[in-house]
Amino acid sequence: MAYDLSRYDGFSPDNYREESPFKIHGGCGLMGICDESGALMSGEEPIRAMAVQRDRGNGLGGGFAGYGIYPEFPDHYCFHMMYHDLRARDEAEEILRTRFTVDHAEPMPTRPVRGIHDAPILWRYFMTPRAEVLEELDHSAEDFVVSTVMEINARVDGAFVASSGKNMGAFKGVGYPEEIGHYFRLEDYAGHTWVGHNRFPTNTPGWWGGAHPFTLLDWSIVHNGEISSYGINARYLEQFGYACSLGTDTEVAAYLFDLLLRRHRLPVELACTVLAPPLWSEIERMPAERAELMRSLRAVYGPAMLNGPFAIVLGFNGGMVALNDRIKLRPLVAARSGSRLMVASEESAIRTVMPDPDTLWTPRAGEPVIARVKGMELPFHSTLHATPAEVSCAVTAADACHELEEVAV
Amino acid sequence: MQQTFVQPEFRVKIDYDKCHKCGRCVQQCGWGVYDFTERPIPHDEKCRACHRCVTYCPAHCITIEKNTLAFRDNDNWSADARKAVWTQADSGGVLLTSMGNPKPYERIFDKLVLDACQVTNPSIDPLREPMELRTYLGRKADSVAVEPDGTGGFRLAGDSGVARNIELAVPIVFAPMSYGSVSLNVHRSIAMAAERLGVTMNTGEGGMHEDLYPYQDHIILQVASGRFGLSPEVLKRAAALEIKIGQGAKPGIGGHLPGEKIDRDVSATRMVPQGSDAISPAPHHDIYSIEDLRQLIYALKEASGYRPVGVKIAAVHNVAAIASGIVRAGADYIYLDGFRGGTGATPQVVRDHIGIPVEIAIAVVDQRLRDEGIRNHASIIAAGSIRSSADAAKAIALGADAVAIGTATLLALGCHLCQSCHTGNCSWGITTQRPELTRRIDPEWGAERLTNLVNAWSHELQEILGALGVNAVESLRGSRERLRAIGLDEQTCRILGVKPAGL
Structure with missing residues (x-):
């Protein structure tokens, strides 16, 4: 099964910007790698893994996200920004400076790379929310960051938040991923977790903001597929205040993870079950207690099911989760080598980075592959919580009376 | 008693050459349309065009036709509108009827079309793959609350089932x-x-x-x-x-x-x-x-x-x-x-x-x-x-x-x-x-x-x-993205949350 890269004349990590030797036509390509010991990897490794999957994209979008890459600012929210012009930068910075204390701001370090042109103005900001604004809005810091991202993306013409988490960042744009990786000098960064993506856009025009990974707070998502249930997923999210402004499936997947993991506090295994649930016929064969849980998850979260072909890697500070759709309509391969867990669209990508893995397998439909960095607290919880949405329970007397007026009009 | 102005709506025609004269139409009709003297004699005014007699006639010799009486053309006063006035002038009562509204209002369902997958996302073959309708x-709760079940998994907590x-x-x-x-x-x-x-x-x-x-x-x-x-x-x-x-x-x-x-x-x-x-x-x-x-x-x-x-x-x-x-x-x-x-x-x-x-x-x-x-x-x-x-x-x-x-x-x-x-x-x-x-x-x-x-x-x-x-x-x-409208006005599309075909 192993691909011997040396068989292909001229292949070496140094010339992968040339035509890839692999000719497997398909949709997008993706990868995720996590060193569960917390050891750091150079950004060169995810670039190599994506380069062999070059044919899975068409040069209209590539990108990466790295975690643990900003040890000098571990507790600051880092905003990676894209601006079409200076006016957009001024407007967005105005919003950022009113809401945050900006401790450091600089242009993104880049280098000229053949194939990359028309780049937007790229900046990054290391910031902490202003306590008085937080207090006034009565928001958690996370909700505050989310609302800032939404406001900039929706309101400031020509400005886009590429990432907004702590000790992480997204590096993406229009081009092949290896070109984008070098453009952003990823070899100068080191992270414990990386995700990468190669894009073959069919449903949205190739633009820098639309490249993957799509990120929000610490979450990053790379996705291969076209979610056939996009319409209802987006309408479901609107109820919780998420505005799906990009028109991409990946955005929807990212918001759903945010809703399920951060706001509804579901354990990651169950969040994956919501997105790619077992069949009713499988549920009926489960032990009673588990079947009841599954029935409830499907009934309550039916509109959140991601239906249609997808393979997704979700990165976060502390690990990553890879997931296939419920009937595995897109490829996903996983492997473990020592403390490293890696997933990719193609086995070739895995063998480029870990030529001789301890184990290599094809994850089953709807069965998540989870990597956790040792010693890092996960950004979600697995114990019982009150759900915030329950607060707006329908049948309080005040609500009914309020509604009465409306009906009476 | 005065003759009603309202003429029968239907004509019951029997092909007596084919008629078995078995009387089944008489027996089948709940409306009392038929008399029987040597052969069935229909009273058109009682017929509701329910086709019971037609269906059960062993000789297939009954047809029901519209009574296509010509009225002087008048777009404003349809034949039905005229008949309603005559009927109410007869009885002084509220006109009773049954079943649903038959008027030619816009049928929105008929102006909506559904989507299908081509290439970028595959269609799924319902004869070969599970296709769930349950x-x-x-x-339902807004979210599902769970608690550890003690064996590394989770179970439902509270009343969110x-x-x-x-x-x-x-x-x-x-x-x-x-x-x-x-x-x-x-x-x-x-x-x-x-x-x-x-x-x-x-x-x-x-x-x-x-x-x-x-x-x-x-x-x-x-x-x-x-x-x-x-x-x-x-x-x-x-x-x-x-x-x-x-x-x-x-x-x-x-x-x-x-x-x-x-x-x-x-x-x-x-x-x-x-x-x-x-x-x-x-x-x-x-x-x-x-x-x-x-x-x-x-x-x-x-x-x-x-x-x-x-x-x-x-x-x-x-x-x-x-x-x-x-x-x-x-x-x-x-x-x-x-x-x-x-x-x-x-x-x-x-x-x-x-x-x-x-x-x-x-x-x-x-x-x-x-x-x-x-x-x-x-x-x-x-x-x-x-x-x-x-x-x-x-x-x-x-x-x-x-x-x-x-x-x-x-x-x-x-x-x-x-x-x-x-x-x-x-x-x-x-x-x-x-x-x-x-x-x-x-x-x-x-x-x-x-x-x-x-x-x-x-x-x-x-x-x-x-x-x-x-x-x-x-x-x-609720996935209105999978619907498109053909020939609906913009306002109706907006209310339905459905894009016109082509968008």
């Missing part, structure tokens, strides 16, 4: 039609079919005959303004209860079952005197406001051991705000009945001129409940009228959880939409209590036809889901 009706939901194998249920308006054999047929299909039937406002008790887990018991057929005992039998506020065919008015249709059995089931008219008032006399509705919802929950309680309303102008109030009042589902919905008896003026299309009602109610963050608190059943699996798919895509079929149910049992249910003479044995007519429906036969119909539609729904590239109905539900 649906839960009722209040769906134990109090109604499980449907497919998102198609039988619409309410009362025993009294239809015959017991019709009720038996529907109840048996509902059980076999894993869906529900609905008693309508006439109570639950004891013959239906074996199927009670698949029966929704209706609580209407007349409170017919209700007792603490029967409330506990039903799978769910439904407060009927209104009906699409006659929004804002009550019901009237003529005494002729109330025989001993109907009387016992409805708990009304035999032979006297059963009149349900226009409003519930204990519901004059939304807070009154809330009291009845909770009274019924208390009385029934906390069964789900739904509320059925006719689709009217302010339906979104009303529905929101109903959900906040504690209803587990809302039943939206569009102006095409059928009935066993209604004033024609009400049927033809009051109410709005169910397509619009689904769209605005679903959106309003989402805007208010309470969509999960209640399910939406849409009806009036669902004519095919395509209508069902479109209703679901607009936001309905399930659809209810009434007219289609009766059509499957032989109804020919002659709009004469209120007369109690249904030759097909459906909307009558005359024993010689009701025995025409064998419940076993009826159940099989209804099971066939719903199974056929379910297969078609699966084909549609497969073409859409999804394998569960919840991925179509």
Whole structure:
């Protein structure tokens, strides 16, 4: 099964910007790698893994996200920004400076790379929310960051938040991923977790903001597929205040993870079950207690099911989760080598980075592959919580009376 | 007596060369169209074009034609409008009719088309892959709370399950039609079919005959303004209860079952005197406001051991705000009945001129409940009228959880939409209590036809889901992105939340 890269004349990590030797036509390509010991990897490794999957994209979008890459600012929210012009930068910075204390701001370090042109103005900001604004809005810091991202993306013409988490960042744009990786000098960064993506856009025009990974707070998502249930997923999210402004499936997947993991506090295994649930016929064969849980998850979260072909890697500070759709309509391969867990669209990508893995397998439909960095607290919880949405329970007397007026009009 | 000006609507023609003179047409006709003196002699004025005689004539020698009398052309005064005036000048009464609004209003379902997958996302073959239609009706939590189960997994915490939901194998249920308006054999047929299909039937406002008790887990018991057929005992039998506020065919008015249709059995089931008219008032006399509705919802929950309680309303102008109030009042589902919905008896003026299309009602109610963050608190059943699996798919895509079929149910049992249910003479044995007519429906036969119909539609729904590239109905539900409009104006598109084809 192993691909011997040396068989292909001229292949070496140094010339992968040339035509890839692999000719497997398909949709997008993706990868995720996590060193569960917390050891750091150079950004060169995810670039190599994506380069062999070059044919899975068409040069209209590539990108990466790295975690643990900003040890000098571990507790600051880092905003990676894209601006079409200076006016957009001024407007967005105005919003950022009113809401945050900006401790450091600089242009993104880049280098000229053949194939990359028309780049937007790229900046990054290391910031902490202003306590008085937080207090006034009565928001958690996370909700505050989310609302800032939404406001900039929706309101400031020509400005886009590429990432907004702590000790992480997204590096993406229009081009092949290896070109984008070098453009952003990823070899100068080191992270414990990386995700990468190669894009073959069919449903949205190739633009820098639309490249993957799509990120929000610490979450990053790379996705291969076209979610056939996009319409209802987006309408479901609107109820919780998420505005799906990009028109991409990946955005929807990212918001759903945010809703399920951060706001509804579901354990990651169950969040994956919501997105790619077992069949009713499988549920009926489960032990009673588990079947009841599954029935409830499907009934309550039916509109959140991601239906249609997808393979997704979700990165976060502390690990990553890879997931296939419920009937595995897109490829996903996983492997473990020592403390490293890696997933990719193609086995070739895995063998480029870990030529001789301890184990290599094809994850089953709807069965998540989870990597956790040792010693890092996960950004979600697995114990019982009150759900915030329950607060707006329908049948309080005040609500009914309020509604009465409306009906009476 | 003066001759009526209204001429027969149909002509009954018999090819006497082929006629066996067997008299079966005489026997089959519930309307008394035929006399028999050596051969059948039709009285055209009594014919309702129900085709019972045509269907059962062994010689196939009967045809029914329209009585195409020429009237002086007048776009303003149609022949029907003229006839209505003559009829009312004869009688001084309200014109009564049955079934749904037949007027040529826009049929929105017919201007919506569904999507299909090509290349970028694959379609799914329903003959080879699972294609799930199971649906839960009722209040659902906003989120699922879980707790560790002690073995590394998780279990449900608190009351976030769906134990109090109604499980449907497919998102198609039988619409309410009362025993009294239809015959017991019709009720038996529907109840048996509902059980076999894993869906529900609905008693309508006439109570639950004891013959239906074996199927009670698949029966929704209706609580209407007349409170017919209700007792603490029967409330506990039903799978769910439904407060009927209104009906699409006659929004804002009550019901009237003529005494002729109330025989001993109907009387016992409805708990009304035999032979006297059963009149349900226009409003519930204990519901004059939304807070009154809330009291009845909770009274019924208390009385029934906390069964789900739904509320059925006719689709009217302010339906979104009303529905929101109903959900906040504690209803587990809302039943939206569009102006095409059928009935066993209604004033024609009400049927033809009051109410709005169910397509619009689904769209605005679903959106309003989402805007208010309470969509999960209640399910939406849409009806009036669902004519095919395509209508069902479109209703679901607009936001309905399930659809209810009434007219289609009766059509499957032989109804020919002659709009004469209120007369109690249904030759097909459906909307009558005359024993010689009701025995025409064998419940076993009826159940099989209804099971066939719903199974056929379910297969078609699966084909549609497969073409859409999804394998569960919840991925179509409310997914208006998969609908496009052809020939609807911009405002209607906006209200429906559907883009025009091409966008």
